Amino acid sequence: MTLLHNPVIRGFAPDPSLVRVGDWYYVATSSFEWFPTIPIHRSRDLARWEYAGHVRGAVPGDSLAGVPDSGGIWAPSLSWDGERFWVVYSVVRSVGTPYFDTDTYVSTATEVGGAWTPPRRVASHGFDPALFHDEGRLWLLNLQNDHRPDGRRFSGIVLTEIDPETLVPVGDTHLLMQHERLIEGPKLVKRDGWFHLVLAEGGTGVEHGVLMARSRAVTGPYELDSQPLLTTRDDPSVPLQKAGHAELVETAGGEWVMSHLVARPLRTPDGPRCPLGRETAIQAVIWDKDGWPRLRQGGWHPAVEVEVEVATRAVRPESGPESGSAGPESDAVAPESDAVAPESDAAEPGADLGWPWSTLRGPADPGWADSAVRPGWIRLRGRHGPESRWAHSLLAQRITEHRAEAEVTVEAGPRTFTQAAGLVLRYNAEAYLSLDLTWAEAEGEGQRGQQWRGGGRTVLSLVEREEFGTRRVAVVDVDASAPLTLGVTVEDGLAQFWYVREGARALVGTPLDFTKLSDDYGSKLRFTGAMAGVHAVDLVDASFTADFTGFRLTCW
Incomplete structure (x- = not known):
């Protein structure tokens, strides 16, 4: 067992998307108006993380000139199809208006720190896209935005099958779910014949949480869980606040973990404030007798200290997707070598102007x-x-x-x-x-x-x-x-x-x-x-x- 201390990636590392490839775990996080675009960290034990690269060229022309503060790249979703990494993300060019003016892109790479393919635009219903790989088929999840004066800006979760080579839609778009509370950040994971839909609920502030739904068919209908998987909205004394925006991943040893964002507030006379922004945390997850995921420690509050099982297994020749996907489990060795410079909060004078500079x-x-x-x-x-x-x-x-x-x-x-x-x-x-x-x-x-x-x-x-x-x-x-x-x-x-x-x-x-x-x-x-x-x-x-x-x- 490994003891980790949350948040595991500290300071401005929101919307973590977690994937396992063999014995390596990778997390991609939002970069908004900052470069490098879509930083990616990696770890073997889920406790110690190092910078592994970023999605170079994620923005066409390598420019976000003119985008507003907190615009730019929102909520990338990282996945692995057995041969290459995929990332899907939205470039948001309007903030605080009915129109998010999003462009959603897909890029792929064989190594997260290597060359990524030029971004290709896909259907842009809204922000928070994700890809779901299932038996050779590729599905695009998205939030649906309704900009009309009487519309709901967060108008449900939609699913579209797209061709893995051309990225062109195949068939109709399916409305998976609408809910009276704001839902976004959809992810899909398949287990025991169920398609589990992971949803960010309640916005990104103190009302944030994770809500689960499931269906026997990928296109639905989906039934909601009776309780949140994760939230701190009911208790402002929990040290890790704003918990939400999650992804479920099976470890090499057959255990389950969940990545999610949190914030560590400072208490002020004007209320809690989080100058460090939203950060990346990991929780241990079990499945209850009814087949729903639950925090191993019970309840729905995130723990600061978490024991996780990261046992490795023998490498097999075949490999498959690990997160946001279904198919044979992957035991592929991560393609990068171990020669990656560790993350640091200092830069030597005159050093290269890469990470940790932004x-x-x-x-x-x-x-x-x-x-x-x-x-x-x-x-x-x-x-x-x-x-x-x-x-x-x-x-x-x-x-x-x-x-x-x-x-x-x-x-x-x-x-x-x-x-x-x-x-x-x-x-x-x-x-x-x-x-x-x-x-x-x-x-x-x-x-x-x-x-x-x-x-x-x-x-x-x-x-x-x-x-x-x-x-x-x-x-x-x-x-x-x-x-x-x-x-x-x-x-x-x-x-x-x-x-x-x-x-x-x-x-x-x-x-x-x-x-x-x-x-x-x-x-x-x-x-x-x-x-x-x-x-x-x-x-x-x-x-x-x-x-x-x-x-x-x-x-x-």
């Missing part, structure tokens, strides 16, 4: 992010401001614990208030904290923007941005003739920025509310998580550059 709406590009021009440093060329949906020069990493510290050394010479570079804590364009090296008028002079006349001073400017406006918290004069180290410490829901002056930390401004960088603050839909990183801005001609070294993010 970027907004497009991959890192040497045209604006270059780790080769100056050994040991990363050079960013300033582009749009931090609220841009198009071309913000930002490198960031996921914050994985409620206590964290980030620091970086920056060298730059801003000559105008339109140029800035520094350290950022970011949730989205309307929720960030930034400490930037920039230009300001001489002491006592108003903001008249006449920097081209010379003069002025170099300052550190601390800014707090929230949904309801922007506030300049503090301005500190600094000497930028030498590299300057900036930092921030996050503890007890507060973020205290600082810089190094004469070998010691000097505080900048007062502690700021870190919990506003969460799913739960403000009036708009939010689905990602807090990140720490570096950025550069040049609003005039994108010629200003800043060099960064020694970035460190420590979470505990």
